[in-house]
Structures are given as structure tokens and as C-alpha cells.
Amino acid sequence: MGAAGHADGVILLRGGAEVYRYDSDHEPVFRQESYFAHLFGVKEPDCWAMIELPSGRSTLFIPKLAPEYAIWMGEIKAPSWFEQHYGVDAVLFVNELQAAVGGAVGSATPSQTPIYILSGTNSDSGLDLATVLPITEGVPAGSIVDSRSLYTVAAECRVRKSTEEVEVMRYAAWVSSCAHSSVMREARAGMLEYQLEALFLFHCAFHGGCRHQAYTCICACGPDGAVLHYGHAGAPNERQLLETDMALLDMGCEYQFYASDITCSFPLSDEFSADQRVVYEAVLDSQRQILNAMRPGVPWSDMHRLMWRVTLTHLSKAGLVRGDLEAMLEANVGYIFTPHGLGHLIGIDTHDVGGYLPHTPKRSDVNGLKRLRTARVLEAGMVLTVEPGCYFIDALLEPALAEGSAYRQYLVPEVEVYDSLSSVQQDD
Amino acid sequence: MGAAGHADGVILLRGGAEVYRYDSDHEPVFRQESYFAHLFGVKEPDCWAMIELPSGRSTLFIPKLAPEYAIWMGEIKAPSWFEQHYGVDAVLFVNELQAAVGGAVGSATPSQTPIYILSGTNSDSGLDLATVLPITEGVPAGSIVDSRSLYTVAAECRVRKSTEEVEVMRYAAWVSSCAHSSVMREARAGMLEYQLEALFLFHCAFHGGCRHQAYTCICACGPDGAVLHYGHAGAPNERQLLETDMALLDMGCEYQFYASDITCSFPLSDEFSADQRVVYEAVLDSQRQILNAMRPGVPWSDMHRLMWRVTLTHLSKAGLVRGDLEAMLEANVGYIFTPHGLGHLIGIDTHDVGGYLPHTPKRSDVNGLKRLRTARVLEAGMVLTVEPGCYFIDALLEPALAEGSAYRQYLVPEVEVYDSLSSVQQDD
Ligand SMILES: [Mn+2]
Ligand SMILES: [Mn+2]
Numbered sequence: 136m137g138a139a140g141h142a143d144g145v146i147l148l149r150g151g152a153e154v155y156r157y158d159s160d161h162e163p164v165f166r167q168e169s170y171f172a173h174l175f176g177v178k179e180p181d182c183w184a185m186i187e188l189p190s191g192r193s194t195l196f197i198p199k200l201a202p203e204y205a206i207w208m209g210e211i212k213a214p215s216w217f218e219q220h221y222g223v224d225a226v227l228f229v230n231e232l233q234a235a236v237g238g239a240v241g242s243a244t245p246s247q248t249p250i251y252i253l254s255g256t257n258s259d260s261g262l263d264l265a266t267v268l269p270i271t272e273g274v275p276a277g278s279i280v281d282s283r284s285l286y287t288v289a290a291e292c293r294v295r296k297s298t299e300e301v302e303v304m305r306y307a308a309w310v311s312s313c314a315h316s317s318v319m320r321e322a323r324a325g326m327l328e329y330q331l332e333a334l335f336l337f338h339c340a341f342h343g344g345c346r347h348q349a350y351t352c353i354c355a356c357g358p359d360g361a362v363l364h365y366g367h368a369g370a371p372n373e374r375q376l377l378e379t380d381m382a383l384l385d386m387g388c389e390y391q392f393y394a395s396d397i398t399c400s401f402p403l404s405d406e407f408s409a410d411q412r413v414v415y416e417a418v419l420d421s422q423r424q425i426l427n428a429m430r431p432g433v434p435w436s437d438m439h440r441l442m443w444r445v446t447l448t449h450l451s452k453a454g455l456v457r458g459d460l461e462a463m464l465e466a467n468v469g470y471i472f473t474p475h476g477l478g479h480l481i482g483i484d485t486h487d488v489g490g491y492l493p494h495t496p497k498r499s500d501v502n503g504l505k506r507l508r509t510a511r512v513l514e515a516g517m518v519l520t521v522e523p524g525c526y527f528i529d530a531l532l533e534p535a536l537a538e539g540s541a542y543r544q545y546l547v548p549e550v551e552v553y554d555s556l557s558s559v560q561q562d563d
Numbered sequence: 564m565g566a567a568g569h570a571d572g573v574i575l576l577r578g579g580a581e582v583y584r585y586d587s588d589h590e591p592v593f594r595q596e597s598y599f600a601h602l603f604g605v606k607e608p609d610c611w612a613m614i615e616l617p618s619g620r621s622t623l624f625i626p627k628l629a630p631e632y633a634i635w636m637g638e639i640k641a642p643s644w645f646e647q648h649y650g651v652d653a654v655l656f657v658n659e660l661q662a663a664v665g666g667a668v669g670s671a672t673p674s675q676t677p678i679y680i681l682s683g684t685n686s687d688s689g690l691d692l693a694t695v696l697p698i699t700e701g702v703p704a705g706s707i708v709d710s711r712s713l714y715t716v717a718a719e720c721r722v723r724k725s726t727e728e729v730e731v732m733r734y735a736a737w738v739s740s741c742a743h744s745s746v747m748r749e750a751r752a753g754m755l756e757y758q759l760e761a762l763f764l765f766h767c768a769f770h771g772g773c774r775h776q777a778y779t780c781i782c783a784c785g786p787d788g789a790v791l792h793y794g795h796a797g798a799p800n801e802r803q804l805l806e807t808d809m810a811l812l813d814m815g816c817e818y819q820f821y822a823s824d825i826t827c828s829f830p831l832s833d834e835f836s837a838d839q840r841v842v843y844e845a846v847l848d849s850q851r852q853i854l855n856a857m858r859p860g861v862p863w864s865d866m867h868r869l870m871w872r873v874t875l876t877h878l879s880k881a882g883l884v885r886g887d888l889e890a891m892l893e894a895n896v897g898y899i900f901t902p903h904g905l906g907h908l909i910g911i912d913t914h915d916v917g918g919y920l921p922h923t924p925k926r927s928d929v930n931g932l933k934r935l936r937t938a939r940v941l942e943a944g945m946v947l948t949v950e951p952g953c954y955f956i957d958a959l960l961e962p963a964l965a966e967g968s969a970y971r972q973y974l975v976p977e978v979e980v981y982d983s984l985s986s987v988q989q990d991d
Pocket of ligand 1: 396479520522
């Protein structure tokens with residue numbers, strides 16, 4: 136790699152492997168690893184790739200499938216199909232990988248030409264790709280492996296989206312948006328939360344051709360709206376909807392590897408209660424002001440603080456918080472109502488990579504800001520979600536209202552009986 | 564364990580762990596490991612359990628969740644909730660696991676009381692649970708671990724279903740069956756295969772409350788019907804349906820961990836062509852005869868052979884094969900048209916465990932029979948799918964028709980231009 140970008144070397148990448156459910160032969164539908172998807176767009180499992188430097192020549196390695204594969208899985212595609220379909224310079228079989236990498240490395244300056252591999256900590260999960268998908272079997276004995284240079288470069292390449300990427304993302308967002316509208320039209324009291332999920336998935340798959348979702352559907356109605364990641368196996372969208380519920384639906388499909396992420400909040404009765412309206416307007420106003428303020432050069436943390444400012448202004452007017460606005464902001468009162476970050480980079484992963492890299496602003500240690508998945512300064516080509524929210528979460532309100540809490544003076548006791556309401560949307 | 568079933572010891576079991584997509588924080592909806600689901604029905608991830616012998620006293624170990632979990636994932640359920648909900652004798656935290664296991668082992672005859680763990684080869688996948696979900700962290704230093712006795716016993720417990728299990732399985736099969744009907748009503752030329760998948764998933768989720776599918780939907784229309792496991796990431800149900808197509812839809816939902824597995828074949832035009840009818844009738848007749856013949860004491864391989872006999876009889880009448888029926892059966896000609904096994908045990912896994920255990924008939928090495936996922940003698944309480952089929956697969960027909968092939972004398976050359984047709988159904 137090197138500063139000039141003309142160094143010799145070989146970039147070695149491993150695609151996702153087919154996985155099974157525990158010890159069974161149950162295979163979930165394969166989804167390519169995101170870096171591999173970004174670089175090659177390959178949908179098939181168990182591939183590898185190498186990019187030779189400085190030429191940039193790319194070789195895709197595909198598994199050699201036994202002839203009976205054709206009976207079970209369909210026509211075995213020839214290397215030439217892969218070459219043409221994915222636009223790589225050459226296609227070989229995985230069993231030729233070590234020799235090819237060795238040849239590519241050896242043909243430069245034998246003992247000093249490095250093999251660059253992807254290794255670094257994903258700042259959302261804490262995981263390292265080099266541990267999850269080890270590349271040992273692709274590395275010829277005695278090679279020099281550089282596991283430090285590539286990660287930041289590869290992540291940075293995913294941060295700014297190309298025009299084509301933005302077009303695919305617009306499509307995914309459009310499908311999700313239409314699906315949300317259709318759910319909103321169908322939702323009524325008496326239904327179960329998972330039926331809203333079913334309606335959403337159907338629209339995305341049937342009308343949009345989206346087989347994958349960007350994340351598990353969160354269909355949180357009534358009190359469930361106060362659980363940020365509701366919808367998981369322990370709380371599987373199973374509550375029955377009441378006429379008086381607000382629905383908070385956070386759902387987004389994936390199309391051709393690219394994610395969308397949209398949340399809609401609406402009252403099931405079609406009419407906001409006075410309380411619901413206060414909160415809804417606070418969040419909507421936050422979102423509008425943030426969308427107006429976002430531009431290259433603006434630090435993302437400033438947008439998060441703007442959300443707190445707007446929300447607290449509304450809550451203050453409604454008598455749900457009290458005291459001087461600047462003092463409340465100073466005391467971080469916004470965290471009690473919005474414990475999550477304003478939004479995140481989005482792309483091939485819903486929480487896309489590049490949020491925190493060695494050359495970008497560090498993660499804050501202030502509650503709430505700490506949860507921001509990036510503190511970067513906005514640049515043209517970045518795509519971020521804008522998801523302001525306002526929640527009434529017992530686990531936060533109770534300690535905040537307790538004797539001795541620094542938050543206590545700013546809160547009004549009635550705040551605890553508020554229904555859980557929130558509104559969130561996605562934009563780029 | 565031991566023959567009398569009164570031995571001392573502790574059975575140590577590990578539940579499924581939350582997994583992530585590669586190095587990202589993308590979490591698919593958690594699905595419990597099947598043995599753990601069978602024994603405890605626990606839906607939550609990252610649990611362990613111990614059963615003390617000979618008393619049978621059960622203890623569930625749940626993860627100790629940090630207080631902020633409540634903000635993101637909802638109310639933290641108390642141990643008493645788990646105790647009551649899952650009917651175990653005691654609930655502790657996972658960080659108390661080693662000590663509890665040590666205590667239970669030590670309280671018997673210290674140096675000789677074994678810890679029994681699940682380890683054995685799943686005969687469908689070739690994988691071993693002890694490798695996939697290692698139990699090392701649950702085993703106190705110096706313990707005697709018995710990794711051989713438990714697997715066969717635990718698998719055998721899953722082979723014969725209780726009345727309650729059968730009831731849940733009937734429900735899952737009923738939901739899948741209704742969903743198939745609804746797909747059949749909606750399917751028409753011009754649609755895409757994935758739209759049939761979307762319709763099926765919608766019905767199962769919206770009307771049946773089934774969030775998981777037992778396996779990836781196979782929506783194989785026209786020539787895709789000849790690909791047994793069509794629908795995977797490399798062939799994602801994306802063909803457009805023609806008026807002249809047969810649809811072969813192999814789809815089944817899961818309900819409360821229990822699988823269903825149903826295949827329907829029908830012509831999109833609502834009218835079989837003469838060719839389509841021949842094949843459809845052959846398969847339907849196979850299925851009827853097999854359902855009539857199935858009873859305790861019958862070897863499953865005999866049912867597979869009955870399928871070949873019935874199918875070849877029909878093909879012979881239609882002039883697609885020629886020669887003496889017994890000679891054809893002897894020459895294994897059925898394999899060319901039905902390369903897969905007749906059906907399989909079904910339960911918490913679609914391909915359920917217990918097909919081949921040390922005390923059951925060995926796997927055949929004859930083509931076709933070799934693919935049977937069990938060669939057991941039928942017993943009351945077993946649930947198996949009955950999925951006869953008849954395919955026209957180039958990868959099998961071409962070599963079978965080639966000069967020198969032992970199959971050649973029985974085949975009629977036109978067989979190769981046959982459309983791919985098949986019919987399969989599920990029963991218990
Ligand atoms: Mn989001
Ligand atoms: Mn099956």
C-alpha cells in the first residue's frame with residue numbers, strides 16, 4: 136500500500152462461507168461478507184479473491200464443485216461465467232489459491248512482498264474479520280503477512296458511496312418506504328405486532344424483490360415502543376395492538392447487498408392524543424432541523440446535540456422538563472429521553488463501517504454521545520440515517536427521578552407515566 | 564446413564580449462542596439449538612443447563628444481563644420467571660455454572676462421577692455438536708467427561724414424538740398446507756418465482772404466527788424443477804413463470820421449534836399436458852401406495868423401493884422406460900428419476916436426528932438408497948415425510964444414456980427432452 140499507493144504486494148480476501156445451524160444440515164440463505172460484496176458483488180459462498188499491486192489485477196477463486204452438485208444445486212457455472220458476470224480479470228479454483236498467491240508474491244521481490252489481509256476492529260461489534268474468517272489456508276508458508284495496512288483503506292472506501300451505490304440505496308429505501316405505507320394502511324387494533332412484520336416483509340419481497348432484511352423488524356406498539364431493539368427472539372413482536380397504542384415500526388429491507396433503515400411512528404386510532412402529539416412534533420421538528428443543517432463540514436456530534444436541543448425545547452414547552460435550556464443541555468438531560476445515537480453510516484451493513492478509524496474523531500465518553508456510531512465530520516458521498524427519537528423508558532427515568540440524581544431537578548414527575556412514543560426516519 | 568438408568572452423574576448441556584454476521588453487529592433472529600429446545604423449550608440465547616442423575620433434577624443457567632440491557636432489549640426477566648415459564652427445578656446464572664456442576668459432581672462419588680456431554684456425528688451434516696458449541700467453560704478442572712454415552716440416548720428421545728409434539732407438528736403442517744393452497748390460487752404466468760415464496764412466507768407469518776421457516780423455500784418452476792435444492796443464494800427463485808410451466812414448490816414453516824415440509828406440484832395453466840399428467844400420476848400413485856403400506860415394523864428402505872417400483876411401472880406404461888420391471892429394479896433404474904431419498908424423520912430439525920445410530924440399520928451404498936436419511940424400521944411415534952418424486956435431470960440422464968452405461972438399455976431417448984416435473988408431499 137504505502138503513501139504513494141504504488142507499492143508491490145497482494146491483497147488477499149476471503150468471501151463468506153456457507154454456514155449451518157449448529158450441528159444440523161439446516162442452511163440459512165447465504166449472505167456474502169460485506170467487504171467481499173463491496174469489492175466483487177459475488178453472491179456465491181466459499182470464494183476467495185486476490186488483487187495484485189500495483190497493477191490492480193483481480194483474480195476470483197471459486198470452489199471446485201463435485202459433478203453431483205448439479206443434481207442438488209443446479210448447473211455448475213464455468214469460470215468464464217464468473218469472469219464475465221463479476222468483471223474480474225481472471226477466475227481460478229480455490230484449490231489453486233495458495234499457488235496463485237505464492238506466484239504473485241514471488242514474481243515481485245520474493246522475501247519482501249507482503250500479503251495484505253483485512254484485520255481490524257469493527258467499531259460496532261468489536262469483532263475482527265481476520266478472526267471470524269481466518270485466511271491461513273490462503274497464505275503460502277513463509278510469506279510476509281501485513282494485517283495492519285488494509286483495514287482502514289478498505290473501510291474508508293466504503294464510507295463515501297458512488298453514484299451507483301446511492302442509486303441502489305435509493306431503491307432499497309423506496310421499497311421500504313412503500314412497504315411502511317402499506318403497513319400503516321393495514322394496521323389496526325386487534326392485530327398482533329408480528330402481523331405488521333409479516334405485511335412489511337411481504338411488500339419488500341413480493342413487490343421489491345428483496346429477500347433479505349437489513350435488520351430484524353422492530354414492531355413495537357404501546358409500551359414496547361420503549362424497548363429500542365424490541366423484536367428479538369426473547370420479545371418476538373407478539374403483543375396485541377390496542378386502539379390507544381402508538382406503533383413504532385423500525386424496519387428496512389436490503390437490496391443487492393445495500394441496506395435501508397426507516398422508522399415510522401403513528402397512532403393506531405389515526406388520531407394523536409395530546410400527549411402523543413407533543414412527542415411526535417418534538418421528534419419531527421428535530422428531524423427537519425437536522426436535515427436542514429446537515430452538509431459537508433458539519434460534525435455529526437453537533438447534529439446529535441441539535442436533536443437534544445430541539446427535543447428539550449418541545450418537552451419544556453409541554454411542561455415535561457423544567458429549567459434553563461442551556462443548563463439542561465450542559466447536564467445532558469437529553470440522554471434520558473434519547474439514549475441512542477442520532478443515526479449512523481449505512482451501506483452494505485446497516486451499521487456501516489468506518490465510523491471510528493485511526494484518523495477520525497474519537498468516541499465521546501458522554502452518555503448518549505458515547506452511543507453515536509460515528510463522530511465524523513460529514514463529507515460528500517457519506518450516507519447516514521437521521522433517527523431522532525424521544526422515549527419514556529422506566530430503566531432510565533426511575534434512576535433519573537431518584538433522590539440525589541443530577542437529572543432530577545430538570546424532570547417533572549408526570550414524565551414517568553408517559554406512554555412510550557417516538558418517531559424516527561431515514562434520509563441520506 | 565448405564566443400562567439400568569440409575570447411574571450417578573451430571574448431564575451438561577449448552578444452549579445456542581447469539582451469532583453475528585461475520586464481523587458486523589448484524590444479528591439474525593436467534594433460533595435455539597435443537598437438543599436444547601427439545602429438552603427445555605427455552606427461546607433465549609446464551610443459556611446452559613444441567614440435569615443431575617439419578618434424580619433428574621434440572622437447573623437452567625441464564626446469562627447475567629447488564630442493567631442497560633433493559634433499555635435496548637426490554638425488561639430483564641428474573642430467574643423465577645424462567646423457572647416457572649420453562650418448568651425447571653432451579654435457575655442460576657451462567658457465571659455460577661462451573662461451581663454448580665462441580666458441586667453436583669462432587670456431592671456424589673467425587674473422582675468417579677462423570678459429566679455427560681452431547682457429542683456425536685449428525686448423520687445429515689457430518690458435524691459434531693461438541694465442536695460447534697464447545698462445553699469447556701462449563702467443565703470444572705479435573706472432571707471426568709463422558710462424551711460417548713449421551714448422544715445416542717438424546718437422539719433416540721427425539722425419534723419418537725409425544726402426543727403433544729405431534730399436535731404442534733400438525734399445526735405447523737396445517738399452516739404450511741393452507742399457505743400452499745393460497746400460493747396455488749395466486750400463482751400465474753408472468754410472476755417471478757420469489758413472489759410465490761413471498762406469498763408463502765406471508766401466509767405462514769401473518770395467519771400462522773410462524774416467524775421461522777423449516778428450510779429455504781424452493782420455488783422451482785419449469786426447468787428449475789430439476790434442481791433439487793433450488794432457491795439458494797446462487798439460484799434465488801428468480802425465474803419468470805411461463806404458462807406452460809409446472810411449478811414445484813417445496814416449502815414448510817416452523818412453529819414453536821417444530822418443522823413442516825410440504826411439496827406441491829401443479830401446472831400453471833391449470834391443465835396438465837399429457838406428459839405432465841403421466842409424471843404427476845406416477846408420483847401421486849407412489850405416494851398413495853406408500854401411505855397405505857407404512858406401519859410399524861416396515862423398513863423405510865422397503866418404502867423407498869416401493870416408490871421406484873410404482874414410478875417405473877407408470878413410466879414403462881408411458882413408454883419412457885423399456886424392459887422387464889424386475890430387471891430395471893435390479894439395475895437400480897429408479898435412481899435416475901429419483902436421486903433423493905423417499906423421505907426423512909422430521910421434528911425439531913427438518914432432517915431430524917436419529918436416522919443412523921449405532922443400533923440402527925446402516926446406510927446402504929446403493930445409489931439413491933444411499934441418500935436415504937434413515938434406513939430404520941418404522942415404529943409408532945416416528946414422524947417421517949413421504950416425498951416421492953420423478954425428475955428429468957440432465958446431469959443424470961446424459962451419462963445414463965451414454966454408450967456403455969448400464970442404464971442405457973432401459974431408457975428411451977425421448978426421456979431427455981421431458982420437462983422437469985415432480986410431485987412431493989408430506990405426511991406423518
Ligand atoms: Mn438505525
Ligand atoms: Mn424434505
